[in-house]
Amino acid sequence: NGQSTNSNEKKLAFQNIPRLPREVTPFASFTNVIELDQRGPLFQGPGAKRDTGRYKVRPTDDDSMKRAKKFSMEQSVKYVLVRQQQHQQRAQLDLIKKQQALLLMCR
Numbered sequence: 001n002g003q004s005t006n007s008n009e010k011k012l013a014f015q016n017i018p019r020l021p022r023e024v025t026p027f028a029s030f031t032n033v034i035e036l037d038q039r040g041p042l043f044q045g046p047g048a049k050r051d052t053g054r055y056k057v058r059p060t061d062d063d064s065m066k067r068a069k070k071f072s073m074e075q076s077v078k079y080v081l082v083r084q085q086q087h088q089q090r091a092q093l094d095l096i097k098k099q100q101a102l103l104l105m106c107r
Contacts, residue, residue: 057065
């Protein structure tokens with residue numbers, strides 16, 4: 001007798017579970033994708049095959065490349081030095097602030 005009431009409670013609890021609509025369930029019927037006509041030119045994307053051969057560089061371009069590399073190296077070194085100087089100034093300022101705070105606390 002106790003088991004029959006228990007099974008009835010399970011059936012009622014199972015019936016009270018909300019169900020998803022049919023179009024949300026994974027077993028809903030598949031709808032066909034609409035194919036659209038292409039308009040405009042078709043461009044190759046980043047995944048397209050490319051020519052793997054190296055390009056010939058003219059002597060004038062070679063000189064320009066060397067100057068560009070030299071310039072970029074100079075700019076990189078300059079940037080690193082500026083950042084290093086900023087870091088040192090910040091560290092020095094922090095040290096001065098700590099010393100001032102210590103002096104004020106000792107008074």
